Amino acid sequence: MGNENFIPELTPIQLSTETNWLSVIAGRSENTFVLRNDGTLWGIGANQYGQLGVGSAIVGQSTFSQIGNATWKHISSTAHTFGIRTNGTLWGWGQNDGRQMGSAVTCCSNVLSPVQINPDTDWKQVEASHVRNGIAIKENGTLWGWGTNGGMLGDSGVSTINNPTQLWPGNDWEYISVGANHLLGLKTNGELWTFGGNANGQAGTGFNQFIARRLGEEFWMYVSAGFQSSYAIKSDGTLWAWGRNDQSQLGDGTTTQRNAPVQIGTDSNWVAVAGGTFHAVALKSDGSLWAWGNNQFGQYGNGTTTTSPTPLYIPVEGCTLSISDFQQIPVVIAPNPAKETTTLYFKNTLEKVSLKVYDFAGRILLNQEAEGIKEYQLNTSDYAIGVYIVEVKNNGKLVGSYRLVKE
The missing domain is CATH 2.130.10.30 (Regulator of chromosome condensation 1/beta-lactamase-inhibitor protein II)
Structure with missing residues (x-):
């Protein structure tokens, strides 16, 4: 901790006055x-x-x-x-x-x-x-x-x-x-x-x-x-x-x-x-x-x-x-590969979420907005077998793009 007295600190101490x-x-x-x-x-x-x-x-x-x-x-x-x-x-x-x-x-x-x-x-x-x-x-x-x-x-x-x-x-x-x-x-x-x-x-x-x-x-x-x-x-x-x-x-x-x-x-x-x-x-x-x-x-x-x-x-x-x-996986899609449905689990409740699903030709299959949600169930029953990209935004800021496989 930078001090030389080797005494345990029972409360947080500042290790440096620098702010970078x-x-x-x-x-x-x-x-x-x-x-x-x-x-x-x-x-x-x-x-x-x-x-x-x-x-x-x-x-x-x-x-x-x-x-x-x-x-x-x-x-x-x-x-x-x-x-x-x-x-x-x-x-x-x-x-x-x-x-x-x-x-x-x-x-x-x-x-x-x-x-x-x-x-x-x-x-x-x-x-x-x-x-x-x-x-x-x-x-x-x-x-x-x-x-x-x-x-x-x-x-x-x-x-x-x-x-x-x-x-x-x-x-x-x-x-x-x-x-x-x-x-x-x-x-x-x-x-x-x-x-x-x-x-x-x-x-x-x-x-x-x-x-x-x-x-x-x-x-x-x-x-x-x-x-x-x-x-x-x-x-x-x-x-x-x-x-x-x-x-x-x-x-x-x-x-x-x-x-x-x-x-x-x-x-x-x-x-x-x-x-x-x-x-x-x-x-x-x-x-x-x-x-x-x-x-x-x-x-x-x-x-x-x-x-x-x-x-x-x-x-x-x-x-x-x-x-x-502290986010390791901010969005989990499970099950993945999906069959009839899959669920998007958000690590934190998103205030205003925008969801888009693209196929590999770049066509938008889903364009959905919702507010105050922790999870979202995605119906994939009409999707052809293949690979898709799920884009998640919160308040207009990209959270991530995720690979979804449809069996």
């Missing part, structure tokens, strides 16, 4: 990264493996240091760090004892400055795991992995994958979240898939998985993998959790391990959730912040170290929380 910061990324090995508006990357905190990427392994950087001169769009960090530059290239630094850097450098010394892992220029998201590997999505929706294989990189039997290798077939991966040794993956149609370790029920399927499996038949908008627990928000805005629960980190009021998703409360206005090691925080659509689980270091930020086994409202003074940056 864009986003913050909390690393899982006592480090923090921040992107500025100009795309430059800055880091602070622990650096015992060189995971800050500042060219040295000096432990305890107490001021923000710039990491190289490039511009970046995505960062993920544990004891090793991965980043995607604005030109779409993939880079890494920090601990390298399991081929985390691919073949870019010789295993297994720590890497103190960013090295390019792969020459491709179409990387979209990358996540660093605790078990010495990386998993990433390309812009074309394919899923890739490399590094140490403890079950997160497939069932090939290979213990180490030296370079990014496509893990599973398909080009519909939208977002991934990595825990200690398991992964949650959202597909573009709102399906949730999991794989990896499951000793504490965190995969939600009842057994360890070396292949990706869909979790249930529901559709989801948001996922977050905690250390050995999992959190997700369904398309109806309800909050669910499963996995390790010895410190009430699931928020269901118990300390019982859950091997399958359980609903947390009854509210249906959740929009984002983030799982920590033994606690979690979440946002509702009104911008309110909630926390539960372990609070011994002041993780809640409410001035206490008192824990709560269920979501507790956390008043935040001096700053406004925005939900606009």
